[in-house]
Amino acid sequence: MISFSDIKREARFLVRQRHIAFLMILSFALSVFAVWSGIAETRAQSATIERxxxxxDVDRQGVLAKQKNYGGAAYYSFHLTYAQPSSLAFAAMGQRDVFPWKHRIRMLALEGQIYETDAxxxxxxxxxxxDFAFLAVVLLPLFIILLLHDLRSGERAAGRYDLLVVTAANERKLWLSRAIVLCSSLAVAVLVPFLIGAAISGASLQGILFFTLLVLAHIAFWMLLSLYIGKLKSLSALSSAQLASxxxxxxxxxxxxxxxxSDTIIDEVVESPxxxxxxxxxxxxxxDAWDLPFSATWDEFLKTHPEWADKTNMNSQFEWKWYYAFQQAGDQKAANLSTAYREATQKKDALAGWVALLSPPMLTQRLMTSIAETDIQAMTAYEQCIRDYHASLREYYYPLLFNDVEFSVDQLKWVPEYSSAICDNT
Amino acid sequence: MKVITQIMLDEWRYWLRSKLGITVLAITLVITIAAVIVNAMEMRQAAEERQTLQKTAEARFLEQPDRHPHRMVHYGHYVFRAPSPLSIVEPGVDAYTGTSIFLEGHRQNSAMFAEQRQSSGMTRFSSLSPSFLMQVLAPLFILLIGYASMTREREAGTLSIMVLQGLSRWHLLLGKLLALMGAGLVILLPLSIASIGAALQGESALVSAGFILGYFLYLLVWSALVLAVSTMSSKSNSSFAVSLGIWLLLCILIPRIGSSVAATVEPSLGKLESDFAVLEALRKLGDGHNAADPAFEQLKKNLLAQYDAESVDELPVNFRGVVAEYSEKKLTNVLNQFAEARMEEERSQANVLRNFGWLSPTIAVRSLSMMMAGTNVETHHRFLRDAETLRFDFVQSLNQIHRDHLDYKTDMARSKSKASSLAARVSSDNWSVLSEFEFKPEPGTQRLENSLPYIAQLLLWCVLVMVMLKYTMRRVQ
Structure with a gap:
């Protein structure tokens, strides 16, 4: 085992190396910046959702006050849906800048609305x-390479190598403890700002623990890789710069x-409309529904809503129930394509999950965004939430429209409200 | 001159002998060629697909049966953004912006279906685009073959011999620089061929040339930078560490930091939120579907006076069509005003990021490259504007048909019965008002002109590294 005194001796030696101290301070500063800008961004997102x-609400109240029937109320009132940033989103913004996290929808055909993107x-x-994830995934390996590539050869060049090896009780322990001191200082430099940030944004203990372990594991991987490459007999003739290469x-x-x-291959393999x-x-x-006989709309609509089969009589050329029925029918006709489109996204993500096993940085990235709920899974789950919520709006309005319920603004108090809670249950 | 060539050739011979240089060069070349081919194929495919969809959308519009003209306003139209020829080398924001928009009356919709949303999510740091390789990886390769170019001579003692023999320091440095640039040119070759290909596909030759020149300057900056560090360092190892640190800072750190800073200092409201302000302004305009809205009282009075009529029934034009046309114009003015403000926000965000080009040549060359290729945010805005022009044109043409070719009384009775609904229609021949949509980026000269600040940034970097090189020359002894 490596004893405490080994570590202490190495630490005292390394602190005196100027470039090492510089790299540590740089990592710390970068981590502070990443955490600060991440928190600023998630706060701005939460504030946007509040506003x-x-x-x-103001807009909807204003619109509803003018309505005279449920069809008009459903047509003119928009509903806000959103995905709050999780308490760890500040550390891994993931796909939140590409996928929408806010969406206004109404009871018209959903397929015509859901792809609108306020990105x-x-x-x-x-x-x-x-963000912090970028620091941990892309930069930390480079820092570790900078720190560890000249462990042996650096000492050789400084003329201390033989002396060190002779005086050390165990040669392997010497390099290992030196690497551990360097890497754990690096870990502390980047993790302290993260931990403070996580505490400020109220992240769960479990999430923080996972994140920390991921960072440590990723650092450990690069440390062991660097040590292993540095030890290889076949590479012992290389200079430290060549080792770093x-x-x-x-x-x-x-x-x-x-x-x-693999992204190129996955794109090629997975078919998507x-x-x-x-x-x-x-x-x-x-x-087309406007020009087709009413029965065409009703046939398609009743496939999924047979309960309204005896309420399809029309008293004029336009009735709201028929209008919403053909909106629903439109969604149904596009359902196959839409499902295939979403399944393609899921499949690509699943394949990427397998490929990530080949690349520790990618794996770290995926796990981090998964914990922070900013990965493709989380973003498609939000889309599913919008779909579920839209369905609940239909469930709410259909009885009012088909049963010809007398209009009352009071009844509209019971319109389902979107809340993130809907998602969490599914 | 002969001496310089000699030094350059010596350097190349060394790379061939030492295998490291030749391995790095070969790997880079293979990756770059693969990137150019894959990217060109993908963009070609995207272009074809979008063109087919565009044709389909246009054909569908024309195929619509006889209808009430306002139904066609809501039937709407789709436009698709064709990628620019140079996007085979510099795809820029293409994957991050929606590529199609639904155009309909009374609304400006956002662009849908950004490719990045349909990808495996693994290309957020790196991408296989030739531009990413040139901007981020090419400097790393120059570093790998060039970090020891001077320190090697110094460590072996050959440097002092050369200087003692009376070799001019300028010649030495110039020879080494040319050697590195030669390697850079090899890496630049696939991109240049692709750019020339783009010129053959209809891109302005001047732009293609400027594009290649931009990357040439960028490689020059990096070759000189690596050489300067090597000249200043006493050991290869420290030369390597310092150059790697500089690469990390300029190619990876500053661009990302720039993006985070831009998002923080120039926060953008987003479309959803500015839509509320739009709604607020629109509510004052009146509902164009409802000709009885008090907001149109003045319009009605003027019209009655103009045609010397007692009531709207007597007007020679359909009053509902007049109101639709009138309110669409007013509404579009408001929508455009807000849309312009939002685009302005995005532009100033992008400009904050681009100003980091004074701090990092990578940002400078990226801005230049996207500006030249027509794959920057401004080009996307141009697409939004073109789409809006088309939307306004066909909606207003339909409103004019509504005004002139559909009788007011027939129109008012349209919901009475099946027969009256059939009567309130116009012939489908009218749908030919829709014009064809073909998106083209800005003309080449305009793009060149817009790129000037980034050319200036790159030139400044060139001057800076040359001064640095001259300064380090003193260390050659």
Whole structure:
């Protein structure tokens, strides 16, 4: 075992190395920046949701006051749906800048509305944010390479190598304890700001623990890899810069080549209908209904809502129940394409999950965004929430429309409200 | 001159001998060629798919049966953004912006179906685009083959011999720089071929040339930077560590930090939130579906006076159509005003990020590259504007048909019975008012002009590294 005194001696030695101290301070500063900007961003998102809720409410009350029937009320009132950032989202913003986390919908055909995207500035998304996950996944390996590539050769170059090896009780222990001191200082430098940030945003203990362990495991992987490469007999002739080049090749494969290559292959393997097809299909179905006999709409609608079979009589050329029935029918006609589209997203994500096993940085990234609920899974779950909520709106309005219930604004108090709680249950 | 060439050739011979240089070069070349081919294929496929969808959408619109014209306003139309020719090398924001918009009356919808939403989610740090390889990885490769170019000579003692023999320091450095640039040019080759290909596909030759030149300057900056560090360092190892640190800072750290800073200092409201302000402004305009809305009283009075009529029934035009046309115009003015404000927000965010180009040549070359290729946020805005123009044109044309070709009384009676509903229609021949949509990025000269600040950034970097190189020359002894 490595004794405490080994560690203490190494620590005292390393603190005096200027470039090491510099790298530690840099990591700390970067972590502070990542955590600070992450918290600022999630706070801004929560504040936006608050404001939107308020404005949406005012808008809806104003609109409802003018309505004379349930059909009009459903047509003119929009409902806000949203996905709050989790308490760990600040550390891993994941896909939240590409997938929408806020959406206003109404009771019209959902397929015509759900792909509207209020996304972030595309140029910023392309560049990517500097969040804690990025620091841990992409930068930490590079820092570790910088710290550990010249463990042996650096000492050799300084002329201390033979002396060190001779005086050390156990050579392996010497390098290991030195690497451990370096890497644990690095871990402390990046984790302290994260832990403070997590405490401020009220993250769960379990989540914090997972995150911390992930960071430590990722650091440990790169530390062991660096030590192993440095020890290889076949590479012992290399200079420390050449050793670092070898390590960089590993970083390049894990952080760039594997993700990019497999992304290309996954895209090729998984078939997906194009989004344009879904919306075109949906629109044709909805618009054709105006010119088709009423029975065409009712036949399609009753497939999923047979309970209204004896309420389909029409007293004029336009009735709201028929209008919403063909909106529903439009969704049903596009359902196959839409499901295939979503399944393709799921399948790509699942395949990416397998590929990530080949690349520790990708694995860390996926696990972090999964804990922070900012991964593709979480974002598609939010989309499913919108779908469920939309369905509950239909369930609410159909009885009022089909039973010809007399209009009363009071009744509208019972319109289902969107809440994140709906999602959590599913 | 002969001496410089000699030094350059010596350096190349060393790379060939030492295997490291040649391995790095070969790997880079393979990756870049793969990137160019895969990316070109993907973009070509995307272009074809979007074009087919565009044709389908146009055909469907024309195929619609006889209808009430306002039904066609709500039937609406879809437009798709065709990628620009140079996006085969620089896809830019293409994957991050929606590629299609639904155009309908009274609304401006957002763009849908960003490709990134349909991807495996693994390409958020890196991508297989040739531009990413050139911007982030090419400097790393230059670093790997160049970090020891001077320190190697110094460590072996050959440097002092060369200087003692009377070799000019300028010649030495220039030879080494040319050697590194030569390697850079090899890496640049696939991208150049693809850019020339884009020029053959209809891209302006001037833009393609400027595009290649931008990357050439970028590689020059990195070659000189790596060489300067190597000249300053006494040992290869420290030269390596310092260059790697600089690469990390300029290529990876600053761009991301720039993006986070831009999002924080220039927060953008987002479409959803600004939509509420739009609604607020729209409510004052009146509902264009309801010709009896008090907001149109003045319009009615003017019209009655103009045609010397007692009531709207007597007007030679359909009053409902007049109201629809009138309110669509007013509403569009409001929508455009807010849309412009939102685009302005996005532009200033992007500009905050682009100003980091003074701190990092990577951002400078990226801004330049996206600006030239027409794959930046401004081009997306141009798409939004073009789409809006098309939307307004066909909606107003339909409203004019409503005004001139549909009798007011027939129109008012449209919901009475099946027969009256059939009577309140116009012939489908009218649907030919829809014009074809073909999205093109800004003309080449305009893009070149817009790129000037980023060319300036890159040139400044060139000057900076040259000054650095001159300064380090003193250390050659």
């Amino acid at each position: 939107l809720l308020e404005k949406n 972030d500035n595309p140029e910023l998304s392309l560049q990517g944010r500097f 070898v390590l960089l090749a590993f970083w390049l494969s894990f952080a760039v080549l594997i993700p990019v290559g 194009s989004g344009g097809q879904i919306v075109l299909t949906q629109r044709e179905a909805v618009n």
